[in-house]
Amino acid sequence: MLKPAIQTASAESGKSYRVDLVVLGSGPAAKSVAVDAAESGHQVALVESRDFGGTCALRGCNPKKVLTNAAMLSDRVHLTADKLFANASAELDWQKLHAFQQEFTEPVANNTEENLNDKGIQTFQGQSRFISPRQLRIHSGRDNATLDSPRFLIATGARPRTLSFPGSEFVMTSGQFLAQERLPKRILFLGGGYISMEFGHVACSLGSEVTVLEKGEQLMKGFDPDLVEQLKDWSSRKGMRLVMGRQIESIEQSADGSLVVTSDDQQRFHVDSVVHGAGRVPNLDDLNLEAANIDYTESGIRVDEYLRSTSHPGVFAAGDCADNGGLMLTPIANEDAYVVGKNLFVDQPTKRPDYRGVASVAFTCPPIARVGMLESEAKEAGYDVDVKTRDTSTWGSVRKTGMPCAAYKVVLEKSSARILGAHLLGVGAEEQVNLFAFAIKHGIDAKAIKASPLAYPTMTADIKRMV
Numbered sequence: 001m002l003k004p005a006i007q008t009a010s011a012e013s014g015k016s017y018r019v020d021l022v023v024l025g026s027g028p029a030a031k032s033v034a035v036d037a038a039e040s041g042h043q044v045a046l047v048e049s050r051d052f053g054g055t056c057a058l059r060g061c062n063p064k065k066v067l068t069n070a071a072m073l074s075d076r077v078h079l080t081a082d083k084l085f086a087n088a089s090a091e092l093d094w095q096k097l098h099a100f101q102q103e104f105t106e107p108v109a110n111n112t113e114e115n116l117n118d119k120g121i122q123t124f125q126g127q128s129r130f131i132s133p134r135q136l137r138i139h140s141g142r143d144n145a146t147l148d149s150p151r152f153l154i155a156t157g158a159r160p161r162t163l164s165f166p167g168s169e170f171v172m173t174s175g176q177f178l179a180q181e182r183l184p185k186r187i188l189f190l191g192g193g194y195i196s197m198e199f200g201h202v203a204c205s206l207g208s209e210v211t212v213l214e215k216g217e218q219l220m221k222g223f224d225p226d227l228v229e230q231l232k233d234w235s236s237r238k239g240m241r242l243v244m245g246r247q248i249e250s251i252e253q254s255a256d257g258s259l260v261v262t263s264d265d266q267q268r269f270h271v272d273s274v275v276h277g278a279g280r281v282p283n284l285d286d287l288n289l290e291a292a293n294i295d296y297t298e299s300g301i302r303v304d305e306y307l308r309s310t311s312h313p314g315v316f317a318a319g320d321c322a323d324n325g326g327l328m329l330t331p332i333a334n335e336d337a338y339v340v341g342k343n344l345f346v347d348q349p350t351k352r353p354d355y356r357g358v359a360s361v362a363f364t365c366p367p368i369a370r371v372g373m374l375e376s377e378a379k380e381a382g383y384d385v386d387v388k389t390r391d392t393s394t395w396g397s398v399r400k401t402g403m404p405c406a407a408y409k410v411v412l413e414k415s416s417a418r419i420l421g422a423h424l425l426g427v428g429a430e431e432q433v434n435l436f437a438f439a440i441k442h443g444i445d446a447k448a449i450k451a452s453p454l455a456y457p458t459m460t461a462d463i464k465r466m467v
Contacts, residue, residue: 014144017122019043021344022136022147024128024287025155026112027054028330029318029337033153036341038119045147046116047124047138049286053108055157056330059175066101067178068198068363071205072403072427075238075365080402092206094183101178130292133312151314153340154294154301156287158280158320158328163190167251170259171274174199183208184272188261190248192219194362196277197235201365204240211241211269212277213248213261222327222360223368224375224409224423226389231368231425234405238365243267248274280328282321299323306349307340316340324353331358357441359433366403369433372421372440378411386414388466392426397462401427408466410436410446417446419467428459435463 020042023034030046031054038044051058074092077085113123126141136147160173172180174195187203189196192214204210212219219242220228236242246263251274253259261269282300289295295302295311300323302310307322309315317324318340319333326332335353343349359371378385389409392398398406406426413420422436439449446467454461 014138014146016146016148017045018148019045019122020149021045021151021153022047022149023153023155024136025054025153025157025319025321026052026116027056027155027157027319027333029333029340030054030153030155031112031116032334032337033155033318033341033344034116034121035119037344038121040345042345043122044120045122045124045149047126047128047136047147049125049127049141049156051109052112052116052123052125055175057108057112058105059178061330063101063105063178064198065363066104067097067202068365070097071202072365074205076402076427079404083402094206095181097206098181127286129286129288130294131288133292133314149314151344152292152316153344154284154287154315154317154321155319155333155337156283156321159283159285160276161279161281163276163278165248165250167253167259170251170253171276173276177273177275185209186258186271187211187273187275188213188259188269188271189275189277191276191278192216192242192244193221193277193279196275197231197364198362199275199277200240201235201238204235204238205365209241209271210239211243211271213243213246213263213269215245215247217244219244220362220368223362223370226409227368227407227423227425230391230405230407231364231366234366235364280320282323284321297323305352306343307336307353308343308349316344326353326355326358327360329358329360357437357439359437361430361433363430366405366426367424367430369424369429370421371433371437372419373411374421374423375409375411378413378420383420384414385420386412386417388412390466392462395462395465397428397457397459398426403427410466412446412467417467418443419446419449422466428462432459432463435460 021037021044023030023046026048034044034046116123124138124143126138126143129137131137138145186209188211189200196212200210200212249262249264251261259271293312294309300321301317303317303322307316318336320328339351339353342351361369392406393404409423411421419439424432449467450464
């Protein structure tokens with residue numbers, strides 16, 4: 001463990017420690033860099049403002065997948081009731097589902113901190129605030145201390161975008177949605193992205209009345225618009241109410257605790273809960289970056305091609321809080337962590353991130369996935385493209401799942417059969433997309449995929465028909 005650099009300090013600042021590296025955050029990027037540095041013999045301090053483990057493990061990807069798996073299972077049972085089951089009346093129980101989800105989240109904080117300590121990393125819990133280019137003060141938490149270091153990694157992730165309309169205090173975050181022990185009967189999701197559509201499908205599968213309010217004209221921006229339109233139609237058939245081109249003007253609470261949401265066209269929605277799905281922003285507000293001369297934008301900390309601060313050579317940033325040109329995805333954070341680990345302790349960094357082949361998935365019911373370029377992006381980049389696309393609801397592999405919402409679009413370079421982008425919708429899309437990601441990353445073309453002897457019958461084998 002670390003030895004205090006200064007044995008006596010004021011009560012306000014606590015003890016002071018001098019270390020080789022300070023890591024802010026405890027998600028996948030932060031942990032990876034901290035552990036690698038400690039195992040290389042460096043003194044490392046890691047600071048977390050909330051519970052140790054990060055958003056993905058505690059309030060995001062992992063607990064969410066428990067819910068979306070259950071919703072998909074429920075949907076498939078009910079869709080095949082007349083073909084497979086003598087009695088398909090099984091209903092999901094939110095309280096049991098919530099308890100099952102906690103089996104995955106409850107051990108995370110203690111296990112994460114213990115594992116870090118076992119590696120010789122000193123952990124601190126509290127808010128971080130820079131007081132100079134080399135010093136950081138920890139306050140308003142379990143620990144009260146000042147850290148002095150020539151190097152910092154900022155990997156504090158993202159937070160929900162601030163809302164400013166009257167009544168915004170009644171909006172719950174996605175983390176609060178996951179934590180609630182009872183599922184409201186009527187839920188309005190603000191925004192039409194990942195959070196709203198994933199949790200909207202879950203809530204609808206559990207019998208809640210679901211409304212999604214999106215200010216734009218397209219849901220799920222960033223995914224193929226043709227596949228999104230098919231998912232939109234399926235969501236409406238499932239029972240979700242999708243309201244496009246509208247924003248919340250205000251929220252008022254009724255005497256019985258329910259909420260009245262008024263949109264900008266004066267529609268009124270009577271609901272029990274409103275969930276924030278209107279975007280996330282870099283979590284940097286409380287760090288006092290100006291005191292350390294760290295430049296940042298609305299997209300995150302300004303970094304160069306090596307993920308080093310453009311204004312402070314001793315600071316690196318990774319993941320959702322870095323203005324790195326990548327999406328807010330765990331695979332991006334993992335790639336950033338690998339790059340930062342290579343560049344932190346060298347005089348001249350040389351490692352650059354490579355985001356080719358990074359796939360993204362929204363775990364709706366069914367999932368929608370993408371990797372590489374959209375058709376429009378490939379054409380704008382000047383490629384002569386060959387677009388392979390089809391509704392696959394009649395394919396045998398899809399029919400066997402009982403989930404008839406399925407399609408694909410694969411964008412190839414016509415002259416070389418190189419895969420530029422792959423877009424998938426349906427059961428198994430979240431796994432199929434990883435093979436396309438591997439192909440894009442390593443330059444495997446459509447001809448090579450067609451020639452591959454893939455196990456059959458599997459969802460993976462279907463990709464040979466897609467190219």
